[in-house]
Amino acid sequence: MKCSDFLHELTNYLDGVLDEPTKVELENHLSWCHNCYVVCDTTKKTIEIYRDSQLYELPEDLRSRLRSAIMTKCQQHKKRGPESV
Amino acid sequence: MGTIQNKLEEPVSDELTLVRAAKQGDDSAFEELVRRYDRNVFRIAQHITQNREDAEDVVQEAFLKAYSNLAKFQEQSKFYTWLVRIAVNEALMKLRRKKPERTVSLDEDIKTEDDSLPREIADWSPNPEQQYTQAELREILSKTIQGLPPGFRTVFVLRDVEGLSTEETAAALELSVPAVKSRLLRARLQLRERLGRYFQKRESGDGEQ
Numbered sequence: 001m002k003c004s005d006f007l008h009e010l011t012n013y014l015d016g017v018l019d020e021p022t023k024v025e026l027e028n029h030l031s032w033c034h035n036c037y038v039v040c041d042t043t044k045k046t047i048e049i050y051r052d053s054q055l056y057e058l059p060e061d062l063r064s065r066l067r068s069a070i071m072t073k074c075q076q077h078k079k080r081g082p083e084s085v
Numbered sequence: 086m087g088t089i090q091n092k093l094e095e096p097v098s099d100e101l102t103l104v105r106a107a108k109q110g111d112d113s114a115f116e117e118l119v120r121r122y123d124r125n126v127f128r129i130a131q132h133i134t135q136n137r138e139d140a141e142d143v144v145q146e147a148f149l150k151a152y153s154n155l156a157k158f159q160e161q162s163k164f165y166t167w168l169v170r171i172a173v174n175e176a177l178m179k180l181r182r183k184k185p186e187r188t189v190s191l192d193e194d195i196k197t198e199d200d201s202l203p204r205e206i207a208d209w210s211p212n213p214e215q216q217y218t219q220a221e222l223r224e225i226l227s228k229t230i231q232g233l234p235p236g237f238r239t240v241f242v243l244r245d246v247e248g249l250s251t252e253e254t255a256a257a258l259e260l261s262v263p264a265v266k267s268r269l270l271r272a273r274l275q276l277r278e279r280l281g282r283y284f285q286k287r288e289s290g291d292g293e294q
Binding site: 007047049050067073074 | 112153276
C-alpha cells in the first residue's frame with residue numbers, strides 16, 4: 001500500500017467500515033510509515049476533540065425559552081390552518 | 086488503533102410513536118420531540134451559521150416547519166434525519182441571506198489536493214487539548230471550523246459531531262454517499278492541519294523519544 005492509497009482509505013478506516021484484507025494492509029503500512037501514522041492518529045484526535053468539545057451547548061434557560069416560543073408558534077399555526085407557514 | 090463509533094442511537098420505534106401521536110394532534114408528543122432534538126438542531130445550526138442569534142432562529146423555524154409539514158413526513162427515514170434536513174436548509178438560507186455575495190451551497194466543491202498527502206506532518210503533544218483552558222479550547226475549535234466552507238463543515242458536523250451515519254448524512258443533505266465521504270475526508274484533513282498549529286509538539290523539552 002502506498003501513502004496515497006492509505007489516504008484514500010483513511011475515512012473508511014476511521015469509520016470502521018474497511019474490509020479485513022484492506023484493513024490489515026493499511027495497518028501494516030502504518031506500522032512502518034511514520035507520516036501516515038501521524039496523519040491517522042491526529043485525524044482521529046481531531047474528530048474526538050470536536051466530538052467531546054461540547055461546543056455550542058444550548059443553555060437550559062435559553063432552551064426552555066426557545067421551546068415555549070416554538071410551542072406557541074405551533075399552536076398559532078394550528079388555529080390559523082395549514083397555509084400559514 | 087481503534088475506530089470512531091457513532092454516539093446517537095435512538096430507538097426508532099419510540100420516536101415513531103411520538104411522531105404518530107403528534108400527527109394525530111397531540112402537541113405534548115411534539116413537544117417531547119422538541120425536547121429530544123433541540124440541542125442537536127441548535128448545535129448543527131450554530132456550526133453552519135456561526136452565529137448564535139441565527140442558530141436560535143433556525144431552531145424555531147425548523148421545528149415550526151416540521152410541525153406544519155408533519156403530515157407530509159412519510160416515515161421512510163428517521164424523524165431526526167428529516168428534521169436535520171429541514172434545519173440544514175434553514176441554516177444555509179440564513180447564511181445565503183447574510184452573505185449574498187457568496188454563493189452558499191452544499192454543492193460547492195472547493196478545489197483541494199484531496200488525493201495528495203497533507204503538507205505538514207508534525208506529531209501532536211499527548212493530550213493536546215489539556216494545554217488550554219476549556220474556554221480557550223472552544224475558541225480554537227470554533228475559529229478553526231469557521232475556516233471551512235459551509236458544505237464541508239456541515240458534513241463534518243453531521244457525521245462526526247452528531248454521529249449520523251454516512252447514509253443518514255447523505256439523505257439529510259441530499260448528497261450521494263461518495264460525495265459525503267469525499268467531503269468528510271477533506272473536512273477532517275483540513276481541520277487536522279489547522280488544529281496542528283495549536284497542538285503540535287514543541288521542539289524541545291516535552292520528552293519525545
